[in-house]
Amino acid sequence: MWRSSRTRHPDRAVRRDGSRQRGGLRPAVAVTVACGGLLTAVTACGALTGTTGPGKVRGADGAAVSAPARPAPAPRPAAASRVPGIGDRMWDQVPAATSQVVAVYGDDADSPDSLVVLYERRGGSWERTADWPAHNGRLGWTTDHRMDDLRTPVGVFTLSDAGGSRDDPGSLLPYRQDAHAFAPPADADASHRHDFDYVVAVDYNRVEGTPPYDWTRPLGEDKGGGIWLHLDHGDGTSGCVTVPEAAMRTLLRTLDPLSRPVVVMGDREHLWR
Structure with a gap:
């Protein structure tokens, strides 16, 4: 509470890669498997060639690798x-x-x-x-x-x-x-x-x-x-x-x-x- 000079202020006291290939490179295989609405594999540029289950794919050497992940939305x-x-x-x-x-x-x-x-x-x-x-x-x-x-x-x-x-x-x-x-x-x-x-x-x-x-x-x-x-x-x-x-x-x-x-x-x- 403030007061005029005649009465003092009291306070003062106080964002899967299924996009179209670009750059002239052609993917060896392009297969997308839908499982209950969930995309489980995408192959692109010959790098991803098989599925291993939801969220996983196999690379050219047969090793399991993670599928591309969609980034989480910002809070x-x-x-x-x-x-x-x-x-x-x-x-x-x-x-x-x-x-x-x-x-x-x-x-x-x-x-x-x-x-x-x-x-x-x-x-x-x-x-x-x-x-x-x-x-x-x-x-x-x-x-x-x-x-x-x-x-x-x-x-x-x-x-x-x-x-x-x-x-x-x-x-x-x-x-x-x-x-x-x-x-x-x-x-x-x-x-x-x-x-x-x-x-x-x-x-x-x-x-x-x-x-x-x-x-x-x-x-x-x-x-x-x-x-x-x-x-x-x-x-x-x-x-x-x-x-x-x-x-x-x-x-x-x-x-x-x-x-x-x-x-x-x-x-x-x-x-x-």
Whole structure:
């Protein structure tokens, strides 16, 4: 959770060779035996002349040799018709036009530990393309977030704006670089000095299209705000979700406004409802 200068950010404290012969060479024998649909031998260029059983042939010297093998297909990421672990109630809140989802799976309702997974919709299926260990609010999660409650709001929120104290690493989201606005307080310890090098604003109680540090709170200040994805400092937060620097760079370079990205976050029990 980030705050303006008038109220400190609490985080700051914290692919058989049956092909046509080419090149003018003519095969001495060309016989293919089909067995139950399985091709058991192919002779080509006089090299393979007899069968020895499925998967084997005899060479010119009578020795058994292996038949040419078809290469195994390249592995493909697991895909699903929807993001796993998300129940109907939460999934119904994901816009139909969305093709990128950042899922934050909290370990427990009262735990600061979580897992962030990036899913992208490809050809009608959702594929898991990256994941990272993460942290959320120190006291866990809430469906009724309040200022300073040290919990992260459960829900589905759009991701529309980014920024940070460091130069734009190639963000597809609008990026505001401002070393002053994203600076940690003077009394922050070493573990918090890079928290806001890169951030992505979670559109909870904020105005989309404004810088992450804009203080406007449509639901009122008591409902909190300044909920960001930002760099991890090793423990729980005041409401934000934190991931390693490499993760932030990946998210900034991947999340595309044209894909209508959203974050779906909460403890696993709430997410499944």
